[in-house]
Amino acid sequence: MVSSHSPSPFSSAVPRPAALSAAVATALAAGLLAGAPAVAGPAERTERAAAVSIHDIQGSTRISPLAGQPVAGVPGIVTGVRGYGSARGFWIQERVPDADPATSEGVFVFTGSTTPSVKAGDEVTVSGTVTEYIPGGTSSGNQSLTQITRPTVTVVSSGNALPEPVTVSARTVPDAYAPQGDPAAGGSVNGLPLNPGAYALDYYESLEGTSVRIGTSRVVGASDPYSELWVTVKPYENRTPRGGALYGSYTSQNSGRLKIQSLVPLAEQPFPTANVGDVLTGTTEGVLDFNQFGGYTLAARALGEVRDRGLKREQARPHRSGELAVATYNVENLDPTDPQTKFDSLAKAVVENLASPDIVALEEIQDNNGKKNDGVVAADETVRKFTDAIVAAGGPAYEWRSISPENNKDGGEPGGNIRQVFLFNPERVSFTDRAGGDATTPTDVTSTRRGGAALTLSPGRVDPANPAWESSRKPLAAEFSFRGETVFVIANHFGSKGGDEGLTAHRQPPNRSSEVKRLQQAQSVNAFVKKILKADRRADVLVVGDINDFEFSATTQALTDGGALYPAVKSLPRKDRYSYVFQGNSQVLDQILTSPSIRNFSYDSVHINAEFSDQNSDHDPQLLRFRP
Incomplete structure (x- = not known):
């Protein structure tokens, strides 16, 4: 989801919409x-x-x-x-x-x-x-x-007074985000007359290059390593309980969001550190720029001061007797070359913030030498270093299962060979091993003599030959036993949003081309879940992971097709449904979905990363507890 912030070269040409003068x-x-x-x-x-x-x-x-x-x-x-x-x-x-x-x-x-x-x-x-x-x-x-x-x-x-800045505020920025693009111009708004009184993007465009100011504003995107943060000039627009701005639909783009950068070199004026919910106080004044990473940006010659509102990392309650606790956590390209502090911080989060779940599905575990592109695909050193750190943090001695990908066949950072990994606490849950799983052999579903369902391979990859998974992480399915009950868990990391147009694109609505692959991936997983439910309609199935899409998306709808699954994040209050913050929008990317037999559960999106400038990962982990 995060792009490189290196300067981009000039583009080759401007597209020609039909409605231009x-x-x-x-x-x-x-x-x-x-x-x-x-x-x-x-x-x-x-x-x-x-x-x-x-x-x-x-x-x-x-x-x-x-x-x-x-x-x-x-x-x-x-x-x-x-x-x-x-x-x-x-x-x-x-x-x-x-x-x-x-x-x-x-x-x-x-x-x-x-x-x-x-x-x-x-x-x-x-x-x-x-x-x-x-x-x-x-x-x-x-x-x-x-x-x-x-x-x-x-x-x-020289020495002239600067023109009086235009004040950008909740009163001046329209609520409607953008006009509908011109169909004759391929959906582009480039040739449409600007209507700054009706649309936020038109308003900002009418101020491109103009001196502007904002008053005291809430931070909705934490400061990052590129010395930028996001604020909103609309105090009440889709506010989350922790101070963010919720992206709850394709039409709730949060028009009050504005990126802040500094025109003053960092050596002269360090950029402030801020978390979501903090407040940029006083007056921030500068020029309204437009750049690749987020669009309209206040390039500040004078910055306000950040007031810390004391945002705390959440801690999940301990699980109760008889509850099975299952988590999913994207650990952001973890490999042995990362500093020990990253392993320690992630481990502490598993133990203290997630209360040591019985099963943890990890995404973005890299191979044993990380981004070094030399054909190595094994990740045992990466996982061992992580599980050792969990023990050192006071957590359980997790065992683990995974399947190594073919070299450079699963996307992600070249040479990194990211994959999903299951950690499980053998004191609480047992893993049902069925040998034979590898990068290309699919697992399947059979019926047991007792009328239940079973995987032919555990762990095993789901539908790995399907073109939907080309250059993408294949789902990893496993069978567990908890207090004598079988639980199926399918760990996922769907295709990224790379290639999608941003909210400030010239095409409105923007083109979300990456959805095509995720829709196909969701259909593949949904079909596999239906196989399990056909063998045993009462089977407990959890589909977990970095789905890379929203709870209201076509991807999620495809996962739930036919009532096979329910997105557990929808059990939360609407304004707490997020696991990621992108360009000041708090949104859902990580999910746990449940089969119909799992009626009573406790769900938590544990906010420990996405809202903070000091991150161990850019994703918040998800935690579900239920009684099989």
Whole structure:
């Protein structure tokens, strides 16, 4: 779910929606290149260059009406300077805005790897070429950032007062998130006139490059290693009990969310540490940017202070006599090269926060040398180091079962060979071993003489030859016995959301292409569960793991088809249904689903990671307890 934060190269071209103006269409047809536009030769370029204002460049749609054209002598006040990284430059803004709320009064001047020599408060004129840069490239589906490239800059005066920032608040940001994209343009909103009074994305776009401010705001996405955090300017919008912003449907995007970064180098001003529910107090002021990782971003020249609201990691109650406790935990690419502190922290979470479950399904256990891509697939050293850490933390001496994948056939980090692993406490539960399981041999279901169900292989992989599992983790099924009762557990790690367009994409609604594979994977698992239930309709079956999809998704609907399973997360109060925080949205990715015989259970999404800046994993573990 988390992408690399390395700077992205310029994209090759801006897509051409059908509804664009003739000027824009002409520029695109001429071969507009983001960051390196195809324009006429020097003589013609000089002839065509015109003195224009910033709002003329920005226009009233997402694409500049002057895209691909040279401009000369664009006046403005420098409002912010980015003097680090590979995308250096500065923002300029009109002294006096026009009367059209759809046209932004600010624009980014791109200087590439050259550090700008201007400073905030300089009055300048800029000549150059107007381009549309798509962060992440056209395949990302992102909107574009209007900018002036190949600039020639003249400083007219210095020490000028900055334009008064626009206040972004609950009152100014519309509740509706985005307009419906134009079907004639493939669902793109690029050519639609901006309506900043009706849609949040239009409102933010109308302020692209403009100096803005926010007041005291709640943190909804913890600060991360890339020196960014997320706040909401809407105090009551889908608030979770712990201070987050719940993503409860495809239409509850939480329009008040805004990413905060700093324009000040970290050496001069360390970025604040914040957890979900903390408060960024006072005034945070800067320029509204648009980037690849989250879209609209307040690039702050002045940051408020973080007030710690004391968020605590949750602790599950001890399980009661007769309860079987089953957990699932994505431990985020764990391998022996990780520091011992990571093993110790994860182990402590199993013992103290999860109360030492009887069965723990782990996702993202890597092989014995992690990302080293040398053909090693065994993970016994990884698991031994983890189980030893659990014992050292005061937990049980877990035994474990797993099946190693074929080298580099299950996706994830190349060379890492992630897989699911079952830990179980032999003092409480026994594992039913049926030999023969390997990376390519499927387990199946048979009927017992007593009218029950049994796996032919335990542990065994479910339907591994199905194309749905190509370059993805295959489900791992196992049979356990607890107090004489058989329990089937299927551990999963469905395909990631990589390739999906973000909420701020130019296509609205965004394209969620990754759902296709997860839907097929869910159908595969559902069919296997139905095999078990056909052999024994009263069988206790748990489908657990990182499903990588929401409780309201088509993936979850496919898992539950025919009443075979129930998503236990739906037993929680709606505002506590989350296991992951992405771009300030608290959402469900990890799940435990139950067969019909498991009617009475206790479920907990144990919030110990996703809301915190100090994380042992980016996922919260899930815990279910029931009496077989």
